[in-house]
Amino acid sequence: MTSVGNAPRLADRVLGGWLGRIAGNMLGKPVEQGDQWTRDRIDGYLRRADALPLTDYLPEPASEDDAARLRPEWRSCVRGRIDGSCRDDDVDYAILGLDLLETHGFGFSTEQVGDLWLLRLPYHQTFTAERAAYRNLANGLRPPVTATYDNPYQEWIGALIRADIYGWTCPGAPQRAAALARRDAVLSHTGNGVYGAMWAAALIAAAFTAPTVRHAVDTALTVIPASSRLARTVRRATSLHEARLGWEDTLATLSEETAGLGWIHTVPNAAVLTAGLLYGEGDFTRTVALTVRGGLDTDSNGATAGSVAGVLTGADSIPARWKDPLRDTVRSAVFGFDGVRITDLADRTVRLAEVSP
Structure with a gap:
């Protein structure tokens, strides 16, 4: 493990990652329907509720029409109504990954990932590529066939949302984090779907030691093929930011260049996430707010952005308005x-990080 300072500081930053992931997930959950909740519609909702700039969880809807468009879980995820975290797969997979490492150690196999899914995870709480892989496992198929048989979601975002635990337990070691994430991801994904998991794990691991969020983004790019569409899109986002294009114009450009891939595909979501991180400039609130306002898979992107920002700042520096409503409890x-x-x-995550090779 690469040193990230004294033990209390490591503990604060790991806790920041967990809190950030959960808070960011809940921020984006009510508008998690990227083909309906576009950037313009999200900002329109916020304007009608007098909540721009966004600095807290989403406000209650200002009209019955807005309420009807939100996901049914919105009543447990908007400001003033939160009493502990909502259940969501973006958090379930972080928990499942923790259990995996505690049970099998850092030498776990892809087959053991699948076995743990069958043991711990209800089938109806899986979606897209994960559900296809789960079904294939139950039918007796083994990796890597579980990722390719009857699975049209191989490059969607599911593997990326499973990657945080590998970053948290490999602080300052992005290459190692990416290797662990890859071993998990190939159960259900191929191509950019796998690269997304590797990139996210490396991004979080790098956040422990990077002096800025841009350094973490650049470091994470080193673990995936430079010619992949994911790498090219992330580099494009960094170049637009470096050219001082505004956040809205950057997202409009990236949206045009990734059009046709769908709102749950890894590549356009990585574009939104990268923009949120760069324009958020390391500030927790600004990072998760911009990322969720970017649209597409809002709860997944908010969760990963919150994880990176939480590691960068540490739990103590995350504003209380994000932490206190969670009541230190996970559904x-x-x-x-x-x-x-x-x-x-x-x-438990810190204990794993302290023994990570």
């Missing part, structure tokens, strides 16, 4: 983990 579909304390998850 989870992972068997044996519903109601677990966020601080307990973070403590």
Whole structure:
């Protein structure tokens, strides 16, 4: 493990990653329908609720029409109504990854990832590529066929949202984090779907030691093929930011260049996430707000942005308005983990990070 300072500082930053992931996920959850909740519609919602600039969880809808468009879970995710975290796969997979490392160690196999899914994760709480892989596992197929048979979602965002735990447990070691994420990702994904997981894990690992978020983004690019569409899109986002194009114009350009891939594909979501990180400039609130306002898979992007920003700042520096409503409690579909304390998850993660090779 690469040194990231003293143990208390490591613990604060790991806790920041967990809190950031959960808060960012809940911020984006009510508008998680990228083909309906475009950037313009999200900002229109915020204007009608007098909530721009966005500095807190989403406000309650200002009209019945707005309420009807939100996901049904919105009543548990908007400001003033939150009482602990909502259940969501973006958090379930971080918990499942923690259980994987505690059970099998850092030498786990892809087959063991699949076995743990069957043991701990309800089938109906899986979606897209994960559901296809789960079904293939239940039908007796083994990796890597589980990722390719009857699975049209191989490059979607599912593997990326499973990657945080590998970054948190490999602080300052992005190459190692990416290798672990790849071993997990190939159960259900191929191509840019796998690269997205590797990139996200490396991004989070790099955030422990990077002097700026841009350094973390640049470091994460080194773990995936430079010619991949994911790498080219992330580099494009960094170049537009470097050219001082505004956030809105950057997203409009990236949206045009990734058109046709769909709102759950890894590549356009990585573009939104990269823009949110760069224009957020390391500030937790600004990072998660811009990322969610960017649209597409808002809860997944908000979760990853919150994880990176939380590691960069540490838990102590995340404003209380994001942390306090969570009540240090996680709702989870992972068997044996519903109601677990966020601080307990973070403590267990730190113990793994301290023994990481």
